[in-house]
Amino acid sequence: MAPLLEACKELFGTNNLFEVLDVDKNANENQLKKAYHKLSLKIHPDRVDDGEKEMATRKFQTLGKVYALLSDKDLRAVYIETGEVDEESAVTEDRDWDEYWRLLFKKIDIQDIKDFEAKYRESEEEMNDLKQAYLDGEGEMNYILNEVLCCTYEDEGRFRGIIEKWIEEDEVPDFPNFSEEDKKKKNARKRKAAAEAKEAQQMKKELGLGDDMDSLKALIQKRNKSREEGMDSFLDNLAAKYGGGSGKKKGSKKGK
Numbered sequence: 001m002a003p004l005l006e007a008c009k010e011l012f013g014t015n016n017l018f019e020v021l022d023v024d025k026n027a028n029e030n031q032l033k034k035a036y037h038k039l040s041l042k043i044h045p046d047r048v049d050d051g052e053k054e055m056a057t058r059k060f061q062t063l064g065k066v067y068a069l070l071s072d073k074d075l076r077a078v079y080i081e082t083g084e085v086d087e088e089s090a091v092t093e094d095r096d097w098d099e100y101w102r103l104l105f106k107k108i109d110i111q112d113i114k115d116f117e118a119k120y121r122e123s124e125e126e127m128n129d130l131k132q133a134y135l136d137g138e139g140e141m142n143y144i145l146n147e148v149l150c151c152t153y154e155d156e157g158r159f160r161g162i163i164e165k166w167i168e169e170d171e172v173p174d175f176p177n178f179s180e181e182d183k184k185k186k187n188a189r190k191r192k193a194a195a196e197a198k199e200a201q202q203m204k205k206e207l208g209l210g211d212d213m214d215s216l217k218a219l220i221q222k223r224n225k226s227r228e229e230g231m232d233s234f235l236d237n238l239a240a241k242y243g244g245g246s247g248k249k250k251g252s253k254k255g256k
Contacts, residue, residue, distance in 0.1 A: 002085040004069070007062045011055075017066050017079065025080055029071060036067040117150045126150075127162070131172060134163055139175025142189060153193030 005015040012020045018027070021035040040063055041047075045056040069085065070076050079085060120126050129148050137143030144159060145151055151159070166172045167179075 004062070004065055004085050007058070008066065011059045011062055017070055017085075020063065020066050021070070032067065032070055036063065039063060120150055130159060130162065131166065134166075134172060134175075134178070137177075139163075139178030139181075141178065141181060142185070145189075153189065153196075156189075 005017075008017065008020050009015040014020060018025050021027075021032065021039065023031055023035045027035070040060065043056055043059045043063065045053050045060055048056045069079065075085075126148065130144065133144045133147035137147065141156060141159075145153065145156065148155075148159075163172065163178065167174045
């Protein structure tokens with residue numbers, strides 16, 4: 001077995017390159033890139049503790065080799081036909097895979113976020129994410145607001161109206177956490193939102209954002225600064241969406 005396939009088996013539990021990226025063998029170039037971006041965000045060495053960096057680096061480098069091979073039409077065709085990997089033609093050991101990654105994926109800026117928010121809000125994708133968050137969180141509004149991208153406390157009323165309609169139409173179950181939520185939780189959420197709005201204003205000053213930038217944009221920056229663990233970061237999720245899929249398998253807990 002070729003060294004690359006052996007490494008995939010050891011690090012990802014499979015020697016099938018398509019399974020490593022979790023894509024079909026007929027995946028197009030854009031789907032490959034999205035899948036690579038999504039997985040690389042999770043395993044990037046910068047996102048793990050020092051004790052895990054060596055393993056994360058090996059996985060990151062191996063993943064880069066897998067993507068480089070599958071994104072080459074000729075090498076991919078040979079792999080599909082024979083199941084073999086031409087290591088010499090496919091990849092070079094001395095390639096800077098971190099630089100390679102950064103060349104592929106641009107840094108997300110405030111304008112990207114604004115554009116994404118405008119497209120995402122009230123879209124089918126947002127509705128799907130809202131429904132999934134409602135089901136996963138068993139109706140916990142704190143969980144829902146933490147899981148759905150771009151939302152703020154001001155979206156709670158809109159979300160409640162949508163969910164109530166789903167319940168009425170039997171699209172989702174009526175969880176007690178939703179329909180019988182304690183007023184103390186609602187009030188606590190309101191106080192937290194007010195505190196975050198105040199923090200956002202301060203963050204705007206610290207970040208040097210102009211008056212045309214609203215509190216939400218500063219909050220996004222605040223979240224990115226304070227939530228640095230893997231895919232829990234707002235911008236990591238947004239990057240995953242730009243890079244592929246919803247990528248929203250987060251480790252949040254109900255009532256967070």
